[in-house]
Amino acid sequence: MLKKLTMAGFLGVALFANISPNAVVAVVDGKKITANEVNQYLRAITGNPQISLTTLPAPQRQAVIRDFVTTKLLYQQARRVTNTPTYRILAEKLAINIWAKELAKKVKVTENEIRNFYNQNKAKFKDKNGKYVPYQQVKPFIQQLLLRQKVNQQIQAILNRHKIQYYNVGGK
Structure with missing residues (x-):
């Protein structure tokens, strides 16, 4: 059986x-x-x-x-x-998140950019004993940081293409 x-x-x-x-x-x-x-x-x-x-x-x-x-x-x-304002707003936010992830896939951070950032900011990469943290150990962190910066720059460039006026809506 x-x-x-x-x-x-x-x-x-x-x-x-x-x-x-x-x-x-x-x-x-x-x-x-x-x-x-x-x-x-x-x-x-x-x-x-x-x-x-x-x-x-x-x-x-x-x-x-x-x-x-x-x-x-x-x-x-x-x-x-799906016809409620809450749903529509959350759907917009979700669409933006998905779009931003797709945008991030297209953005490239080079080895040279990562290494330059590390060298220019080496003083920030010290352990609790004051020793420099090795490049390979902080490389993934730097890569993510630079990726976010590049994505944010592209998003800001899109926003800058529009004429936006904000008004004071109460407050000082």
């Missing part, structure tokens, strides 16, 4: 590993859910454009499919809040 289950499990994994994007992986209230729909969902939540159901172990595939179905069903219930 165990051999049959094991062989069936291997067969299921082998069949699922070569799954067609149009293959039906679930049916919810009569609506077919395809592997392609779940793959798009999986790529969106992981941020990995290469991931798909076929790249996951069988237990994770099933968990992702269940998560996709759960998300779709709960969204049907939550849809009525």
Whole structure:
């Protein structure tokens, strides 16, 4: 009996590993859910454009499919809040965050920029004993800092293209 289950499990994994994007992986209230729909969902939540159901172990595939179905069903219930000001504002903020992450992927920080920053600010990179922290140890921190600076500069450049006037709305 165990051999049959094991062989069936291997067969299921082998069949699922070569799954067609149009293959039906679930049916919810009569609506077919395809592997392609779940793959798009999986790529969106992981941020990995290469991931798909076929790249996951069988237990994770099933968990992702269940998560996709759960998300779709709960969204049907939550849809009525999409017309509220709170939803619209949070959707705008989320869109900006996603856009900023995409922008950050395009921004490059060179080794030379990192090293120059380290050398120009070496006095700031001391441990509690007053010794300089080695370059390789602080390099990831500097890289993130410079990346944020470059992204912020690009965002500021976008804002600077617009004529903005602020008014005093009370206060001194």
